[in-house]
Amino acid sequence: MIDPTARVHPDARLAPDVEVGPYAVIGPKVQIGAGSVIGPHAVITGDTRIGRNNRIFQFASIGEIPQDKKYHADDDTRLEIGDDNTIREFCTINTGTVGGGGLTRLGDNNWLMAYVHIAHDCLVGSHTIFANSSSLAGHVVVEDHVILGGFSLVHQFCALGAHSFLAVSSVVLKDVPPFVMAEGNSARPRGINTEGLRRRGFTGDDITAIRNAYKTLYRNGLRLNEALAVLDGEGCSHVADMAAFVRRSQRGIIR
Known part of the structure; x- marks a missing residue:
């Protein structure tokens, strides 16, 4: 299952059925779960733990040190990748930094197209789609079911709420609330997803409640605290999720 030209460090821990393609390089602190396939010329290094049934294509760089001048060679930081992820050609995912919590994490069932970059200390949920050449700066949080259009960029410390959607070439400088579609440079709200x-599987009533919450937040001329007061009285769990996201935002939301 391991091509004879691959370089797998003897201390690496690979499940017996892991496939490793020609000229791939796997470092000493790497762990890879059952059913995973590593493509030709892929490099997996650092303190990197990869779950089950992942497909990592050729020329990907996984677990390399962060692009952060504050990083030191002896820093104890790591990368965790869950199960059932597809990571296409030339993707780069870096380990964390001590100052950022020491961990970069990618959840389950994510689809990363070619040339995607996930920087240090990013926390990405599950069931996301990153189109070609979309990039996260450091410390970004991406919740579940988010879609990033091709060439979209997210500024450091921003957050993308669950089920949000970025149009192609969007530049995100503030947080995007759940369910919101964003577009432009810098990104602005363009409706709900x-x-x-x-x-x-959201019901018609769910979508109507979310659409009304979007209008309250963005279309009714209310100040942010006034809009949140209205959302608190809606009695819908999805609307409550949106309000909670806005309240915990550190950079402020796109508006």
Whole structure:
């Protein structure tokens, strides 16, 4: 299952059925779970733990040191990747930094297209899609079911709420609340992700409540604290999730 030209460190821990392609390089602190496939010329290094049934394509760089001048060679930081992820050609995912918590994490069932970059200390949930050349700066939080259009960029310390959607080439400088579609440089709200919600089984009543919450937040001329007071009285769990996200935002939301 391991090509004879691959370089797998003897201390690396690979499940017996892991496939490793020609000229791949796997470092001493790497762990890879059952059913995973590592493509030709991929490099997996650092303190990196990869779960089950992941497909990492050729020329990906996984677990390399962060692009952060404060990082030191003896810093104890790591990368964790869950199960059932697809990581396409030339993707780069770095380990964390001591100052950022020491951990970069990618959840389960994510789809990363070619040339995606996930920087140090990013926390990415599950069921996300990163289109070609989309990039996260350091310390970004991406919640579940988020879609990033091709060439979209997210500034450090920003957060993307669950089920949000970034259009192609968007530049995100503030947080994007759950369910919101954003577009532009810098990104602005453009409605809710109606089609995505339908595909994921949200009911018509759910979508109507979310749409009304969006209007309260963005279209009714209310100040942010006034809008949040209205959302608190809606009695819908999805609207409550949106309000909670806005309240914990550190950079402020796009508006």
